[in-house]
Amino acid sequence: MADGCACDRHAHMYLTVSEALTRGLAVADPVTGTETLPLIDAIGRVLAEDCTSKVDMPTFDNSAMDGYAVRTADLGDGPMFNLPVAGRVAAGDSGAHDAPAGSALRIFTGAPVPADFDAVLMQEDCDATADGIRFDRRPKPGQHIRRAGEDLKAGTPILRRGCEITAREAAALASAGYGEVKVSRKIKVTIFSTGSELRQPGEALGPGQIYNSNRYMLRALLDKPWIELTDRGPVEDNPDRLEKVLREACDTSDLIVTTGGVSVGDEDHMPRLFAEIGGQPDVMKVAMKPGKPIMFGRRGNGLYVGLPGNPVSAYVTWQIIGSHMMARRAGLHHAPHTPEQAVLAEPLERRAGRQEYRPVVIEGTSPDGTPRLRLMAPSYSGRVALLAQADGLAIIPAETETLPQGHGLQFLRF
Structure with missing residues (x-):
């Protein structure tokens, strides 16, 4: 750890990453508005309600194994037990039966265990006979039976609002009986890159020109089921053009993300333009590498995040600060990235x-x-x-x- 003074002599003028993130989250309030969707259409969206199980899980006593259901009270003292097999119960059956006392039922994994049967023998522990089964180990009551509600009782909380409905959440909601769920509306995000030097991949490069990698990076980062994305492409360093695009984006979006133009150079127009259209910019120098310059602010409903133009700096700054602001704006309650x-x-x-x-x-x-x-x-x-x-x-x-x-x-x- 550092104990000398070989440090950045301007670092004391910068915000720490934690301070910058705190300031960013303070202006990133969650959007309002929800919609109710069939569960199949809600996959990938942000859950907007706390959910409790509508049913016991499992909903009925069922067999945890392929084997034979028995009544332990019917068994003698052993050491060898012989039972006729009076029928079979498979998954999806009702569990009704007319098996006489002293008999077993062939049963399969997930099948309902009839009410008066209290144990399941694994098929590996039994030998088949001409009319039934033989085994030498007395089962215990409840053996290999999954009891109704042992995983979850009806009314038990299963998910909190603010989670993203991925594979695990979708499975839990389906198992709990949710045919439809309430989700937050998609957040409207607009992106554009500033810079007269930008060209699209595949185009010929002239002197002083570069390919616009930031556009494609942001498209990939924002490819989320809970985002409605508008891509305004590259915008040249013309203040009038930049102001028009920025104003339109703020009028129609919940979140605006740009790259470039947020530092202090003559062609870094974004802080001034955002203020001129009525926004409240907060331009920060953050003690992080790469990164350092980042800007955000609010204008009406639009939350603006201005990233550096350097692609690596833009990526890191977005991952460390911007993505957390976006997650909060979308109503997500978990951090996008966990170290x-x-x-x-x-x-x-x-x-x-x-x-x-x-x-x-x-x-x-x-x-x-x-x-x-x-x-x-x-x-x-x-x-x-x-x-x-x-x-x-x-x-x-x-x-x-x-x-x-x-x-x-x-x-x-x-």
Whole structure:
């Protein structure tokens, strides 16, 4: 850890990542408005109500095994037991039967256990005879029977509002009897990239021009079932044109995300333009690497997030701050990204001052199964291809100058 002064001499002028995120979340209130959808159409959306089970789970006593249902009271003292098999019960049957006392029923996994049968023998524990089964181990009452409600009782909470309905949530809702659910409306998001130098992939590049990678990065990051996306493409550095597009986006969107134009250069128009159309901009310098300049603010219903133009900086800033603001705006209650613990595969030396998000490659695991991280090039802020080759981002605290091999640190997996 740092104990000297070889740190960024301007770092004290910056906000910490935590401070910047707190300020961003403070203006990112959740959208209002819900709709009720069939469960099949609600997959991927944000749940807008707390849900309790409508039924006991399971809804009836059922067999946990393929085998034979028996009445333990019918069994003698052994040591060998012989029972005739009087019928069969499969999944989907009613469970009604007319099996006489002292008989067994062939039963299959998930089939209802008839009311007067109190144990299930696994078929592997039985030998078939000419008219029934033989076994030498007395079953205990309740053996291999899943009782009604043992997983969940009707009325028990299963999901809280604000969760994304993915595979696990959809399965729980279906099992609990939900044919339809209430979800938050989709949030309306508009994106555009600023810069007269931008060209689309496939076009010829002229002097001073670059391909617009930010557009495609944002399209991928915002490809969510709970987002209604409008892509305004690249917008040249013309203040009148930028103001028109920005005003229209604020009038029609819940969230506006742009890249470029948020720093202090002559062609960085976004803070001034946002203020001129009635917005309340908050331009921050954040003690993070890469990143540093980020802007956000509100105008009416529109929440504006301005990311740096550098693609790697834009990606990291979005992941660390912007995505959390968007999740809150959408009504999601969980964090988009949760760090995990990892260890360094090699020593680290760096200049302290800003919290760093260094691309890393997983290079095996430590003896306890923790990922071992190999740090990629220390100069990476403009290297999009390097980011694409990484397995995630190591989180290096601002005050850290050196760390030995094997030292623990947090890691955001891609």
